[in-house]
Amino acid sequence: MPVTQTPSGPVWTRRTTTEQWASWAGWLAVAVLFVISWQVMNTNTIWSFVDDAPRQAGDLLSRSWPPRWSYVGNLWLPLWDTLNMATLGTLIGTILAVPTAFFAARNTTPSVAILRPVALFVIVASRSINSLIWALLLVAILGPGILAGIIAIALRSIGFIGKLLYEAIEEIDESQVEAIRATGAGGWQVLDYGIVPQVLPAFAGITVFRWDINIRESTILGLVGAGGIGLQLQSSLNVLAWSQVTVIFALILVTVIVSEWVSGKVRTAII
Amino acid sequence: MLRIDALDKRYKTGDHALKGVSFTVERGQVVGLIGPSGAGKSTLIRCINRLVESSRGKVLLNDVEITGMSGSGLRRMRRRIGMIFQEYALVERLTVMENVLSGRLGYVPFWRSFLRRYPQADVDKAFALLDRVGLTDHVDKRADALSGGQRQRVGIARALEQDPELLLVDEPTASLDPKTSRQIMRLICEVCRERQLPAIINIHDVSLAQMFVDRIIGLRAGEVVFDGPPDGLDHAALTEIYGEEDWNQMRAEKEEDARDEEDAAAFEATRRERMEGIA
Numbered sequence: 001m002p003v004t005q006t007p008s009g010p011v012w013t014r015r016t017t018t019e020q021w022a023s024w025a026g027w028l029a030v031a032v033l034f035v036i037s038w039q040v041m042n043t044n045t046i047w048s049f050v051d052d053a054p055r056q057a058g059d060l061l062s063r064s065w066p067p068r069w070s071y072v073g074n075l076w077l078p079l080w081d082t083l084n085m086a087t088l089g090t091l092i093g094t095i096l097a098v099p100t101a102f103f104a105a106r107n108t109t110p111s112v113a114i115l116r117p118v119a120l121f122v123i124v125a126s127r128s129i130n131s132l133i134w135a136l137l138l139v140a141i142l143g144p145g146i147l148a149g150i151i152a153i154a155l156r157s158i159g160f161i162g163k164l165l166y167e168a169i170e171e172i173d174e175s176q177v178e179a180i181r182a183t184g185a186g187g188w189q190v191l192d193y194g195i196v197p198q199v200l201p202a203f204a205g206i207t208v209f210r211w212d213i214n215i216r217e218s219t220i221l222g223l224v225g226a227g228g229i230g231l232q233l234q235s236s237l238n239v240l241a242w243s244q245v246t247v248i249f250a251l252i253l254v255t256v257i258v259s260e261w262v263s264g265k266v267r268t269a270i271i
Numbered sequence: 272m273l274r275i276d277a278l279d280k281r282y283k284t285g286d287h288a289l290k291g292v293s294f295t296v297e298r299g300q301v302v303g304l305i306g307p308s309g310a311g312k313s314t315l316i317r318c319i320n321r322l323v324e325s326s327r328g329k330v331l332l333n334d335v336e337i338t339g340m341s342g343s344g345l346r347r348m349r350r351r352i353g354m355i356f357q358e359y360a361l362v363e364r365l366t367v368m369e370n371v372l373s374g375r376l377g378y379v380p381f382w383r384s385f386l387r388r389y390p391q392a393d394v395d396k397a398f399a400l401l402d403r404v405g406l407t408d409h410v411d412k413r414a415d416a417l418s419g420g421q422r423q424r425v426g427i428a429r430a431l432e433q434d435p436e437l438l439l440v441d442e443p444t445a446s447l448d449p450k451t452s453r454q455i456m457r458l459i460c461e462v463c464r465e466r467q468l469p470a471i472i473n474i475h476d477v478s479l480a481q482m483f484v485d486r487i488i489g490l491r492a493g494e495v496v497f498d499g500p501p502d503g504l505d506h507a508a509l510t511e512i513y514g515e516e517d518w519n520q521m522r523a524e525k526e527e528d529a530r531d532e533e534d535a536a537a538f539e540a541t542r543r544e545r546m547e548g549i550a
Contacts, residue, residue: 179360179426182320183433184350184377186343189384193373197364 060242067246075232075251081146082228083255085221086214089153094207097158101165107177108169108195123166126159131217135226149226153214160210168202169195204270212263219252272297273319273437273469278328280314280493288314290493291328296437299467301460303480303501306490307513312473315490316439319471320352321345332437350377353430355459357442359422361414361429368410370425371397374432393432400428404458420451427458431466438463438470445475448536449529452476456483477509 002016015023102108103119134152142148177194185193222230229248236244273296280289288311296302304312317323319330321337330337337348353374361370375393376384383389401407404424409417414425423443430438440459444452456472460483463470474480480487481501489497489504489512497508510516 173363175356175358175360176362178322179354179356179429180362180373180376182322182349182352182354183374183429184346184348185373185384186346186376186381188381189376192381192385193362193365193369193376197362200364 063240063242064246066243067250068241068243069247071244071247072251075229075248078222078227078229078232079251079255081149082218082222082230083215085146085149085153085226085228086211086218089150089218090157090207090211090214092150092154093157093210094161096154097161097165098203100158100162101169104162104166105169107172107174108191119162119166123159123162126155126157127163128159129156131156131214132220132224135221136224139225144225144227146227149218149221149228152221152226153218156217157210157214160213161206164206165199165203168199168206172198201270205267208263208266212259215259216256219255272333273471274329274331274334275315275319276329276331278315278318278330279326280311280318280323281326288493289318289325292490292493292495293328294488294495294498296469296471298469299464300486301463301470301472301484303484303487304471304473304490305475305477305480305487305512308475309492310490311493312490313441316354316441316471316473319437319439320349320354346377350433351436353433353435353438355423355426355430355438355440355443357445359414359419359426359446361422361425363413363415365414366410367401367406367412367414367417367425368394368397370414371400371428371432374429377433397428397432400431403431403462404428419447420455423447423451423455424458427455427462431462435468438468440470440472442473442475444479449532450536452479453482460484477504 002013002019004011004013100119100122103110103115104123106112106116109116109119131152134155135148138148138152142151172195176198177190180190180194218228218230220230220233222228222232223234225231229252233245233248236248275295276293278289278292281287292311292315304315306312314323318325319337321340325338328338332348332351335348340348362373365373369387372387372389372393373384375389379389379393398407398410401410404427406421406424406428409421414422417425438459443455443459447455456479459470459472462468472480472484481504484501487497487499487501487504488495489508491512496511497504499508
């Protein structure tokens, strides 16, 4: 904290003069960025399209309403596929993520020089690619269908669960580990008594949260041919059957609400 | 019997924590290890069960050298040394029983500990110890549901469940109020006498140490500067260990603090009663 001595006693300010100037420069940069962005947005917009936007939106809404509720009968099987895709994908992802997380955590990795960087790379690689992109690649490799979706979800989940879990492992209270080690416990026993109980609530929370996210993601994987309700969405969009699209949206909404409710319940039950 | 011979510890950071410490602890003797913060008390007891590696010197428990052991030999040695910690170091999310049984980890194979299927003899021992420390009613509670004093009792039971030949105690009362501190110290010293256990207790509170232990070792900057009976710890010895300070005044303040704590506890009790009366 910058304190300056003046004849009338010490004066305290939040920032030094240099810091104050840096702060002003920062705000100026934000303002400039805003102006530039505004210009870019305006030059690349065809205003004649925007002008009739309200009419277009109204048109779309009138076509979407009333929803064709009878279509819901065709959706139960794809919805079931979607749920299976999310759940199996989360399961496989979790099974692969747990050892990866223990290899990546600084306090549990068996080899800092080799295994830890490898595990961290696996996590980063998995996280950097969206499940939709994974699905796109896998549909090309495995052909369209639910299997590509499951693997896409699993591959993306490894990074998410692995990262959050290894951070949880690194934050444990080492004194409990030390106490277990002092009893003469072996390596696996230290893991079982000293570390696992401490990360279990975090693990449960992370997994259920990822399952919840995966339900939402798996609804759109069908757009690239990976099965599930997204496939129905795609075909309805292709034939401009807006009243069916409304039904699909409604069903996705209900599914997501239910999955959030379930994951919330599970999390409070475990912690 | 524990023998420590010219024990030396230099950390990688360059701190010279122990400078040739040597002493012997006989069976059933309770030693209070005192000294200012940073004197090397924690390092010393952790060098004994090898949670910290010493740089030079030897530690022998019943004529077996601990320094230099590794792998399963080291684990078999550790299970004979019970340790009690400052912040209890219980596994917070496990039950009291699981925490006490974890004292047997060095004796049972992994599958038994993983499935929590300990031999009945171990469970009987755990029940007996929980009875001894006065926690019979809390067997099934999770460790984080207990108060500080109760947790430390679980810590004591866990250490005794190991059937130790030596007890290492690291600041057992630092997080406890004065009354509970005395109860815990009394309990530790009683069990040591019952079992003829040698013990080393790191402790900040000099008057508490004098009240309970058989022998006091004073450590300053990694060196033993006092070794003798508790009543031999006079003004000169305390100055040697801690540096210049008005020790008599400190003791008076200490008693005043204890009185304040008791007053506060009494106030708290009446307040709670009154609240319950209102409810």
